[in-house]
Amino acid sequence: MDGTDLLTLIEGNGDAPEFDPGMSDEELLYCYGTMLTVRAFDDICLKLQRGGRIGFSIPNKGIEATQVGAASAMRKSDWIFPSYRDFGMALYHGVPPVQMMHNMFGNAEDTTRGRQMPVHFSWTEPIHFVSISSPIGTHIPQAVGAARAFQYRGEDHVCLASFGDGGTSSIGFHSALNFAGVWKAPVVFLCQNNGWAISCPSDEQTASKGYAIKAQAYGMPGVTVDGNDLLAVRQATLEAVARARAGDGPTLIEALTFRMGGHSTSDDPSKYVPKEQLEEWAKRDPVTRMQRYLERRGIWTQAVEDRILAEAQERVAEAARIAEHTPRPGLETIFSDVYADLPAHLRKQGEAAFDLAKRKGDAVAGGGEFPL
Amino acid sequence: MDGTDLLTLIEGNGDAPEFDPGMSDEELLYCYGTMLTVRAFDDICLKLQRGGRIGFSIPNKGIEATQVGAASAMRKSDWIFPSYRDFGMALYHGVPPVQMMHNMFGNAEDTTRGRQMPVHFSWTEPIHFVSISSPIGTHIPQAVGAARAFQYRGEDHVCLASFGDGGTSSIGFHSALNFAGVWKAPVVFLCQNNGWAISCPSDEQTASKGYAIKAQAYGMPGVTVDGNDLLAVRQATLEAVARARAGDGPTLIEALTFRMGGHSTSDDPSKYVPKEQLEEWAKRDPVTRMQRYLERRGIWTQAVEDRILAEAQERVAEAARIAEHTPRPGLETIFSDVYADLPAHLRKQGEAAFDLAKRKGDAVAGGGEFPL
Amino acid sequence: MPTLTLLQAVNDGLKTVMRNDPTVLVFGEDVGPKGGVFLATEGLTEEFGVERCFDTPLSEDGIVGAAIGMAMNGLRPVAEIQFQDFIYPAFDQIVSEAAKLRYRSGGQYTAPMVIRTPYGGGIRGGLYHSQSGESYFAHTAGLKVVIPSTPHDAKGLLIASIEDPDPVIFMEPKALYRTLKGEVPEGSYTVELSTLREARAGKDVTVFCYGAMVTVAEKAAEQAATGGIEVAVVDLRTLLPLDEEGVLDAAKRTGRVVVLHEAPRFCGYGAEISALIAEHAIEYMEAPVVRVTGFDTPFPNTLEHNYMPDDRRVLDAIEHVYNF
Amino acid sequence: MPTLTLLQAVNDGLKTVMRNDPTVLVFGEDVGPKGGVFLATEGLTEEFGVERCFDTPLSEDGIVGAAIGMAMNGLRPVAEIQFQDFIYPAFDQIVSEAAKLRYRSGGQYTAPMVIRTPYGGGIRGGLYHSQSGESYFAHTAGLKVVIPSTPHDAKGLLIASIEDPDPVIFMEPKALYRTLKGEVPEGSYTVELSTLREARAGKDVTVFCYGAMVTVAEKAAEQAATGGIEVAVVDLRTLLPLDEEGVLDAAKRTGRVVVLHEAPRFCGYGAEISALIAEHAIEYMEAPVVRVTGFDTPFPNTLEHNYMPDDRRVLDAIEHVYNF
Ligand SMILES: Cc1ncc(C[n+]2csc(CCOP(=O)(O)OP(=O)(O)O)c2C)c(N)n1
Ligand SMILES: Cc1ncc(C[n+]2csc(CCOP(=O)(O)OP(=O)(O)O)c2C)c(N)n1
Ligand SMILES: [Mg+2]
Ligand SMILES: [Mg+2]
8 A cells, every 4th residue: 555545525515424533413413513713713814814903814714624633633641743724623622612722813822921922822732732943844853852751751652743735845744754764753844735825836845646645755654535525534644643552653644635715815726727627626625524424423413513513602792802902922932942041141142122112112113914 | 667677788698689779889988988997097096096196086886887888879979977986988988098187186277277186077079067066966957958959940959967866865956857847948857876875775865666657756767777787778878868959858768777886995895884785796897797798798808808998098098197297286276267357356365365475475374184 | 218016027027038949938837828826927828828828736845856957958947936935846956956066067957947926914914924034045146146126126136047057046126016117128128137226325224125025115214304314225136146335335325234035044145235234334334233124933914014124114214223 | 969960960950840830841862772872862862751752753853843842732852963963953952943933823822941062062062062152042042041060950940941831942061061060059940041150259340141151261260360350250050031131231240251152253142242232231341342353264173272262362352441
């Protein structure tokens, strides 16, 4: 098996013949609700950005099944090394939307203290959702290192490293998969092939036959899964996680999906994404697919939909309201957390900054805009 | 084909059933003579190093067939991006041993002006044998860039990028093969799997099934070839070069061979290379294999051997004598070639250095020794 | 003369060179059909074809490594690194290879190439879309480091950089991309590398700066002038090789110096300017040589305007050295 | 107290920590059975097993990236980079990740780790086995940069670095590995980071230096003494965060300063020392602040002894500032 066969469990019409996910109705509805929450979060962020109230966001439309499906295979004691497009993983594990919104507004309650751009989340609770970094691929070898720490202590926890198709070209991808292969480290590598890396299509990213096949270069199994099929992603991840927990080493999963929005709120994909491609993928919407599945299973009705959706929308709207009215971080946050202790030269620089603010008032924010 | 079948043409006893290399006796003897010259060069360098007359050398014993076989598939208009262990490629294409020796002594006639350590050769004639750099893997994407220049100008020249098993873990390997795949660049990647990267055995370097299989991650063919069989290496390289010239893109060749000496003159391999492994490979000596082949072909006799060997030894000995008596580079070579033109600040630094030398005499060389 | 933004001047510079020299190739992430995330390469693929302006896979190491190979082999590559913050995966290729190739090959192989990259704060980019790493490159013998501060210079310095026989790190002040307009001659012209520009004359205090900080210095100088302090603003333009004599002359003329940049202070580029003065012009100094810089922390997001030097901080420093 | 070489002191330091703290892991290229190319890790795999001291594939990016992940997750990794010259493939992990992790996560994730790496010239290593890249790291907020110059400090600073909660670049002067011997206490002890060492007292001229150059400075000071000049030699030991007050005090005490390092001059670490003095102690200076450094070129091989500062060059500078 070279990883190029596609695993699909839910068909387009919602049928999942002969597959029992082993999940309760509640669990299934929770997954579905999380997908709707991702979409609601996405929508409101787009509006906030268009209204100039936040600077930037990252559309998630189209890839909700991959995120939620993968996250649902992880335990709270596992660590997630996410990409910036993994809202659903955080939501699934119970990060309150308001915490996410604090980050979107970069305010004083943001766990990153407003130091990072929006969508660069960091949490240790309720799951280790490791501080997102902008440079592509750097987190992948870190996941391997963290996994090695589990191994060393004899713990059966697993790291999930999530990245895009573009991320496979990074140096971190190569180092990480190579080390993980040699170490048989308990890591699951999740490549979310969403068709594009900003404006670079997958076939200009690599000449290989898909991404799962790259696993062969590192002596680990590679599997391709329908990324718009929550159950398939979940299943593939569960299997990979089980292998990792059992000490059998890493797996590379390629989830085939599609970025239905722009790369970010500053990107205009109509300049480069062919209309037909977009239309084609719109037909495979992961939320609709899941909805149909739940309907066949007899647990979806329009009333259920309305309730879940309204709840999701209200949760994120309320979160945005709170976050918007939370003050911005204090001046001292520029200087803290550079080191465990504040070194003398930073103390001096900080004192000078406070002194300036006292004498001349606060600095004036510029009008710069984020381009991408 | 995943590249894991081994191509061998000359059997251990020298038979090459049903294979016609299409080479004249003269050509075959030239290849053989080059292998002997590599070995002679190696021997004398080891002696010079042990005697403290040069600082460092890199043993080539055991891998002569790979180097000479691959080089013999290249035209003079092609470019070679060598590793530091590719003496045979330079010799094959007619670089005079004395030029190599100038480099070993780091003297004024050295094309690198004594700036580089020994074995870091650079030539543009008789073939582009591109300046060797110590950092592992950096030259591989450069080979792809140079190949793209050929492509852009519509020339049918090819780049050969040569590196070790350890080199496949470098970031350059990943970037290079990825770019070459997408660009269909005219490059041949030659991975000389000689079993070890200093003290790291191949199976701790990667978990993949050999190295040729890594080609799959980049959408190019991968082939494994018996690296101690000159004709097999030549044949595989010829085929890869032909593909590249025809515009069909890159190939990854893995040549399975063995480093019979230490990593360098400062390394003691007995600390980590199992004795049995060494003995096993000693039986497959590439020079002996070629000798037997020539014998079966009726063009090798002890007399021929003695003549070629004596010639080779005399050439390198003479080269060493000349190089040793060539003066070291002038002080100005510290400052030249940093930029095309000497900037003002370097002019000043150079003048100060000359001034110091005038006032206080030459600096005293320290007793430092290269460790590895 | 047309009035262009700094961004348009860069675009114009690229087009001008590409029209004249078929060996010039432009590539990087998203520089093709999209025209770059800032649109600096807009229209290039259209005009020059995909053979001369193209997207690459997401690998800065590959971009720079391939550029070096092209440069060795007769082309004049102009590689874009999308944000200067993302240049570090290519650091090895830049520092170990491009910078040292001529030296280590005795001039047999060279790397005439340009790496263009937007740098600096002011767009709410946080830690990873705001950095000013010039001193990493300025410490690297074999590189040239160029930073324009006006549309005119952006075009003229860019063309000079592409024509230069050595590798050039060309850092573009992204904060000025769309906010700064100026007259830009049509057609080809160069601004000679390693020459300073006196952005403003003044006899009391000299401010050394470059890139986006030139505008800040000018604003502070304006304010100082109302208080009777005449400030010279010196735009360094080429950070390496620096016109050291020019710097020392400008420092000596006023005897009072402020060094300004947005990069962190410790071991930043400003230290070199101070050190040059401390070594070669200390007898002329009538006040401490004061640095106004970004803080020695990563670059924050929400508070970026507190992090970046502004006219108020610069004016403070000017007054300090003036009144010393 | 046993007398050890600097190399043995490093080895002893590693063993000492590993005996006390099971979370300390040592890894890198060839550090296992071979014991490292310089033998700094000799005997570790034997004593602590392959789980605690092991070889890695040939990827500095992987080594440092994995180290960060381990550090995040409760371990205290000590990664070896075989030569400092080969650290650049890991530059992104060091500068973008290790240095910024605590900051960008509001302290939720941290990277308490040490990267050990031999640096500097003196072993005929040419361009790529001789570099001194300390100023790249010293310019990077979030890192600590430590360079010992004696066996005693090598062990004490190494232990302090491993115990430190922040990422430390620990650069070992390879020229001194086997040539410098000194007394080294047995068992565990630390030398506090960010403290200077007065290697030699003197009232006339202060030489600031670190690593292998301390020995050179001492030799020059010895010679100067015969000419009646009393030279203080200050070993900086921790380059970042630097004890700036200590530097300024030492500079003020003599009013005459020489700054010495083997790295290239331009934007080198010495510039920061000069700049600090030019900003905070210029009134005390009775002479220019002179730098003695490697040249602004790549590192040559045959002529390395002409490239590296020696006692003659340092003495020249001492005499120059003394007689100014
Ligand atoms: C090292 C690096 N280079 C460039 C960028 C700019 N950049 C941000 S996202 C992106 C594309 C990533 O594509 P992919 O990995 O497919 O993820 P996706 O956005 O599609 O989820 C690029 C080029 C970056 N963040 N880091
Ligand atoms: C980036 C980098 N890291 C480490 C080294 C030190 N080093 C020199 S050769 C070598 C092993 C190379 O092994 P391989 O690629 O298999 O080539 P071989 O020596 O076996 O021919 C190492 C680790 C280096 N030169 N460059
Ligand atoms: Mg993508
Ligand atoms: Mg090898």
